[in-house]
Amino acid sequence: MSERTIRIGMLGCGTVGSAVVRMLAEHGDDIAVRTEVRLAVTRVAVRDVARERDVPLPRDAFTTDAASIVADPDVDLVLELLGGLDPAKDLILASFASGKPVVTANKEVLSIAGKELFDAADAVSRDIRFEAAVAGGIPLISPLKESLAGERVRRMLGIVNGTTNYVLTQMSEHGWTFEDALTEAQQLGFAEADPTADIDGFDAAAKCAILASIAFNTRVVASDVYREGIARITPQDIADAARLGYVVKLLAIAELEDGEVSARVHPAMIPDAHPLASVRDANNAVFIEGAKVGQLMFYGPGAGGDATATSVVGDLVHVARNLAFGGRAIGCTCVLDRPIRPMDATTGQYYLNLHVEDRPGVLAEIAEAFAHNGVSIERVWQEGFAEEATLVFITHRAQEGAFQKTVAELRDRSSVRAVASLLRVEGEE
Numbered sequence: 164m165s166e167r168t169i170r171i172g173m174l175g176c177g178t179v180g181s182a183v184v185r186m187l188a189e190h191g192d193d194i195a196v197r198t199e200v201r202l203a204v205t206r207v208a209v210r211d212v213a214r215e216r217d218v219p220l221p222r223d224a225f226t227t228d229a230a231s232i233v234a235d236p237d238v239d240l241v242l243e244l245l246g247g248l249d250p251a252k253d254l255i256l257a258s259f260a261s262g263k264p265v266v267t268a269n270k271e272v273l274s275i276a277g278k279e280l281f282d283a284a285d286a287v288s289r290d291i292r293f294e295a296a297v298a299g300g301i302p303l304i305s306p307l308k309e310s311l312a313g314e315r316v317r318r319m320l321g322i323v324n325g326t327t328n329y330v331l332t333q334m335s336e337h338g339w340t341f342e343d344a345l346t347e348a349q350q351l352g353f354a355e356a357d358p359t360a361d362i363d364g365f366d367a368a369a370k371c372a373i374l375a376s377i378a379f380n381t382r383v384v385a386s387d388v389y390r391e392g393i394a395r396i397t398p399q400d401i402a403d404a405a406r407l408g409y410v411v412k413l414l415a416i417a418e419l420e421d422g423e424v425s426a427r428v429h430p431a432m433i434p435d436a437h438p439l440a441s442v443r444d445a446n447n448a449v450f451i452e453g454a455k456v457g458q459l460m461f462y463g464p465g466a467g468g469d470a471t472a473t474s475v476v477g478d479l480v481h482v483a484r485n486l487a488f489g490g491r492a493i494g495c496t497c498v499l500d501r502p503i504r505p506m507d508a509t510t511g512q513y514y515l516n517l518h519v520e521d522r523p524g525v526l527a528e529i530a531e532a533f534a535h536n537g538v539s540i541e542r543v544w545q546e547g548f549a550e551e552a553t554l555v556f557i558t559h560r561a562q563e564g565a566f567q568k569t570v571a572e573l574r575d576r577s578s579v580r581a582v583a584s585l586l587r588v589e590g591e592e
């Protein structure tokens with residue numbers, strides 16, 4: 164077959180967009196030889212056309228009018244790299260309305276308005292691909308949708324936010340406070356000036372929703388994902404975890420149990436022998452358990468222009484080949500309507516550190532609170548023997564609601580001076 168040129172209208176030319184243009188300039192010939200499609204970025208929408216950009220494109224390729232690119236009959240494929248919900252969502256919908264397939268890296272729009280976008284793509288039989296939306300440079304969406312199409316995924320545990328992983332790594336390795344580690348991350352460019360989306364788990368929750376939707380064939384949106392960030396993690400939590408052979412990570416967890424899906428993002432202690440424990444700094448990794456394949460782990464850079472551009476260009480090749488030679492990628496796979504399990508009904512293991520009065524009978528009193536809530540204790544030990552003692556517990560798997568009720572009751576006991584630390588434990592079994 165002879166080489167075909169596909170004209171790309173690119174919306175956004177920031178960190179990722181400019182890296183895509185540079186990659187196509189550098190590798191475009193190789194790509195054309197390998198895939199029989201030549202990817203040509205012909206038009207680009209930005210906010211500021213006067214800004215100097217390190218991209219080999221003529222000035223007149225740029226416009227502030229993104230809608231005109233989407234409507235342009237000389238554009239074959241729309242690459243959305245603006246980020247955020249608006250105007251990205253309307254522009255993607257307009258692309259489908261004009262019969263153009265879309266590649267996007269936008270986790271926000273997918274995790275909020277995924278159904279609308281997929282329905283619009285289906286209505287015109289066009290592709291929508293979004294490999295870069297979760298874990299930037301790591302191939303994850305294609306493996307899940309395509310390579311694992313015959314598998315039943317049971318569980319996913321992921322480190323899908325580089326900023327929080329960087330902060331927790333620095334806290335673990337240097338004993339720093341959360342605030343000091345975050346300041347350093349901001350100075351080195353690993354955290355935004357406003358780090359809320361990362362630190363409070365919003366970014367990871369959006370990615371968790373996308374992964375859970377694909378893995379379990381049911382629509383999970385960002386607001387279905389239980390979310391806790393890392394701002395409350397103390398050096399003491401990290402040191403306690405290390406002493407017990409665990410590391411603290413912000414995990415995105417999606418599970419299918421008894422036909423129900425649970426999706427959650429929270430910090431957790433994982434054993435230091437677990438493959439996710441060695442994922443340091445801003446790297447990402449997703450650990451997948453399937454019924455037949457067993458355990459898989461995908462690891463690599465979750466962000467950065469060049470790394471993310473590799474995922475984007477891979478998607479462009481797929482979509483361009485379908486345009487050139489016919490065919491269509493797997494569309495929306497959310498064909499089931501599985502209930503979302505509320506956080507209180509999920510099960511997990513817990514680590515609890517209590518400061519208590521050091522007098523006879525206190526341990527029995529506390530153990531009774533666990534027992535009558537149906538939470539069984541796997542390990543307990545006491546440290547410190549003065550006015551105050553520290554009691555440390557690790558539970559067996561228990562229901563979240565029952566464990567939280569136990570903790571609420573313990574906080575009300577006069578013998579409990581403080582709940583010094585409370586962390587979930589994952590990855591044990």
Ligand SMILES: NC(=O)c1ccc[n+]([C@@H]2O[C@H](COP(=O)([O-])OP(=O)(O)OC[C@H]3O[C@@H](n4cnc5c(N)ncnc54)[C@H](OP(=O)(O)O)[C@@H]3O)[C@@H](O)[C@H]2O)c1
Pocket residue numbers: 174175176177178179180208209210211212214227229244245246247250268269270295296298299465466467468471
């Ligand atoms: N950065 C990463 O490492 C990474 C990794 C994975 C996924 N992603 C995703 O990739 C997408 C792009 O991220 P990025 O880091 O490249 O963002 P960015 O650096 O902030 O770039 C955004 C681009 O969009 C343009 N833009 C924004 N609003 C616009 C509007 N209304 N009309 C026209 N142009 C507009 C901006 O124009 P100006 O240049 O004129 O301001 C800029 O070129 C996001 O969805 C992000 O979540 C990024």
